[in-house]
Amino acid sequence: MLTKHRNLRTGRSVWQGERPPRFPKQGITADTESDVVIIGAGISGAMQADMLSEAGFSVLVVDRRGPVRGSTPASTALLQYEIDQPLIKLTRQIGDEAAIRAWRRSRLAVDGLGARVRALSIAPVIRRDSLYLAGDVLDAEGLGREYEARRRAGLETALLDAAALKEDFGIDRDAALLGYDNLEADPVVLATGFLRAAVARGARIAWPVEIVDLDAGPRSVSLRTKDGHRIRCRYLVFATGYELPFGEIPKGHRVLSTWALATVPQKGNLWPRCCFIWEASDPYLYLRTTRDGRVICGGEDEDFVDEDRRDALLGRKVKALQRKLGKLLPEVSTEVDYSWTGTFGASTTGLPTIGPMPGLKNCWTVMGFGGNGITYSRVGAEIVRAGLTGKGDPDAELYAFRS
Incomplete structure (x- = not known):
C-alpha cells in the first residue's frame, strides 16, 4: 500500500x-x-x-x-492568493526575499488558474475580493504592519478601519485588509x-x-x-x-479535521460585493457565497485525524459555525442546507x-x-x-x- x-x-x-x-x-x-x-x-x-x-x-x-x-x-474552494501565514510572520520564518516570492507566486497562480479555466471554457471565471478581519493572530495594529508589507511586495491591498468596515460591509471589527481579484469556483x-x-x-x-x-x-x-x-x-x-x-x-506539516456548511439560497441577504471573508485568527472562520446565493461557512478546525471522532462532532460543529456566522453577519440566514466534515492539511509556514x-x-x-x-x-x-x-x-x- x-x-x-x-x-x-x-x-x-x-x-x-x-x-x-x-x-x-x-x-x-x-x-x-x-x-x-x-x-x-x-x-x-x-x-x-x-x-x-x-x-x-x-x-x-x-x-x-x-x-x-x-x-x-x-473543498470550500476559496481560491485566494493570500497565504494562511501572514506575510510579516512568514518573513520571520523563511526570510524577506523568500516570503515575498511565495506570496507573489500565489498571486500568479490564481491569475494563471483563472486564465486556464477561461482558455479551456470550463466555467465562467468569477472574481471576488477578499476581506481579512482583525483577530487573535493579527489585531488592528498587526493588520497595519501586514498592509505595509503587502504593499511593499507589490500586492494591491486596502486597509479599512472600524468605521469604514462597518459602513462598507456592515461588519463590527477593529480593522480589515481588502485584497482583490481572487476566484470563486465549484471545485x-x-x-x-x-x-x-x-x-x-x-x-x-x-x-x-x-x-x-x-x-x-x-x-x-x-x-x-x-x-x-x-x-x-x-x-x-x-x-x-x-x-x-x-x-x-x-516536516512542518500536520493533518487536521475541519467542518463546513452551506445555507439555503438567500441572494437578498448577502453582504456587499459577496467578497470572501476570513479572519486573522487561529482557527479562523471563513465565508464565501455561491452563484445561487448560498453562504458557505467553514472552520472550527481541530488538530486530530480520528475519522469517527471527527464525524461525531459534525452536529455540534455546524451549530458553532451557525452561531459565529449569525454574530458576524446578523442579516444572513443561518439555515443549513448542506453540512460536511473532512480531513485537511496545514503547515507551519x-x-x-x-x-x-x-x-x-x-x-x-x-x-x-x-x-x-x-x-x-x-x-x-x-x-x-x-x-x-x-x-x-x-x-x-x-x-x-x-x-
Whole structure:
C-alpha cells in the first residue's frame, strides 16, 4: 500500500447537490505503460493531467475510488492568493526575499488558474475580493504592519478601519485588509473540466485501481496494481491529497479535521460585493457565497485525524459555525442546507510540499497543505511540468522537501 487510506469526508457538500461527473469505469486489465502516471484523480491530479498532456506526455491517471471522489468535493474552494501565514510572520520564518516570492507566486497562480479555466471554457471565471478581519493572530495594529508589507511586495491591498468596515460591509471589527481579484469556483466542475481536457488529448483515466508497490529506477518507474498488473512509466506523480505517500508527513506539516456548511439560497441577504471573508485568527472562520446565493461557512478546525471522532462532532460543529456566522453577519440566514466534515492539511509556514521525492528517482509529489489547496495545485502543476520538461522552475526550492 503506497498511500495511507483515510475516510476523507463525511456528510454532503454543496458541490454534490448536482449530478456527479461521469467517467467510464475502466480498470487496468493488462500490463501497460505511459510517459507519466498520476496517482489521484482529484483537483491536483486533474491539473497535472491537463498540463502534462498539453506538454506532449502520454498520461495515465489512476485512482482507487474514481475521478473526483476524494477530498475535492469537500473543498470550500476559496481560491485566494493570500497565504494562511501572514506575510510579516512568514518573513520571520523563511526570510524577506523568500516570503515575498511565495506570496507573489500565489498571486500568479490564481491569475494563471483563472486564465486556464477561461482558455479551456470550463466555467465562467468569477472574481471576488477578499476581506481579512482583525483577530487573535493579527489585531488592528498587526493588520497595519501586514498592509505595509503587502504593499511593499507589490500586492494591491486596502486597509479599512472600524468605521469604514462597518459602513462598507456592515461588519463590527477593529480593522480589515481588502485584497482583490481572487476566484470563486465549484471545485468539482474545475477538476472535471481539467480531466476532460486531458482525455481529449489522449490521456487515460483508470479506476478503480490501487497501486500497491513501486520500483523507482534511474530511467523509469515500475508499478504494481492490487490485481497484479504492471505499469511502467518514465515519471510518477503522487497527487493523493491527504492520503500521503507511504503515510509519511513531511516536516512542518500536520493533518487536521475541519467542518463546513452551506445555507439555503438567500441572494437578498448577502453582504456587499459577496467578497470572501476570513479572519486573522487561529482557527479562523471563513465565508464565501455561491452563484445561487448560498453562504458557505467553514472552520472550527481541530488538530486530530480520528475519522469517527471527527464525524461525531459534525452536529455540534455546524451549530458553532451557525452561531459565529449569525454574530458576524446578523442579516444572513443561518439555515443549513448542506453540512460536511473532512480531513485537511496545514503547515507551519502555510506553504505546501511540492517536488521530487527524496530517495525515489523519477517520483514527484504535490502535497497541497495550507489553506490554499487549489491555488497550490496550480503551483504544483507548473513546477512538475517545468521539472519533467527539463526547464526548471525559479521558485521550486520554496516548496521542496525539507529534511
